[in-house]
Amino acid sequence: MSNVADLLRASELPPLEARILLMHVLGWRRTELITRDHEALSDDAVARFAALAARRAAGVPIAQLTGRREFFGLDFDVTPDVLIPRPETELLVEIALDLIADTPNARVLDLGTGTGAIAVSIAHARQDARVWAVDRSTKALDVARGNAARLLDANNVTFVESDWTAKLDPSLLFEAIVSNPPYIASDDPHLEQGDLRFEPRGALTDDADGLSAIRAIIERAPFMLAKNGSLWLEHGYDQADAVRRLLQARGFTEVHSKRDLADIERTTGGVFTA
Incomplete structure (x- = not known):
């Protein structure tokens, strides 16, 4: 099971874009990505992040994804x-x-x-x-x-x-x-x-x-x-x-x-x- 830090580290998106998409998936604020970076994520959250990241990699604008x-x-x-x-x-x-x-x-x-x-x-x-x-x-x-x-x-x-x-x-x-x-x-x-x-x-x-x-x-x-x-x-x-x-x-x-x-x-x- 992935945690926040591992998931962001493994992402091929620019770091800022990856953080925005993960905040959207989790409903977290920016500070929570820091204070809760070792928290385990559910398989569903990881899958939803991966789906959004793939769409972003295909060019879909961040604003349309969030x-x-x-x-x-x-x-x-x-x-x-x-x-x-x-x-x-x-x-x-x-x-x-x-x-x-x-x-x-x-x-x-x-x-x-x-x-x-x-x-x-x-x-x-x-x-x-x-x-x-x-x-x-x-x-x-x-x-x-x-x-x-x-x-x-x-x-x-x-x-x-x-x-x-x-x-x-x-x-x-x-x-x-x-x-x-x-x-x-x-x-x-x-x-x-x-x-x-x-x-x-x-x-x-x-x-x-x-x-x-x-x-x-x-x-x-x-x-x-x-x-x-x-x-x-x-x-x-x-x-x-x-x-x-x-x-x-x-x-x-x-x-x-x-x-x-x-x-x-x-x-x-x-x-x-x-």
């Missing part, structure tokens, strides 16, 4: 129907919270919500805000609604199934619109590598040049923004200049980009005053 991913200090449920929340997207949440910092009862729109990570994180931090979360995928919205129900005390997120803003009430005006749209070009080889192989293609690529969803959002956003409202978009590592030009051409001012922790221009936005 069903959870931490984002902005919250644990979000994750399924194969949604994009896995990534640390760089936390920048978009920080920007949105800065934009509405001095606006009581602000309205925020999250386009392409997926897990609901952006919308729920904003709503969790600002319970007086009203947040609308839009996605065209019914399955993604089911995941997002579940996350909101589990993570939020206040009922301040409205979910809408829509292709971008098409089904939103046209009388709604938002202080801030944020989006992490599909921005990978259809011919990008990264789509066939790593975790991306297991995530919904429609959440990753526009099946075009990587900018068509961004163009559509920029074109429509002014109709949905309150006066001096802001639009901010996450985009690819090499798309900042193109997104700045698109925003400026649509009449946005104060257009600029912000860098993520890897020093990559990851988000770009501006203010609409017209």
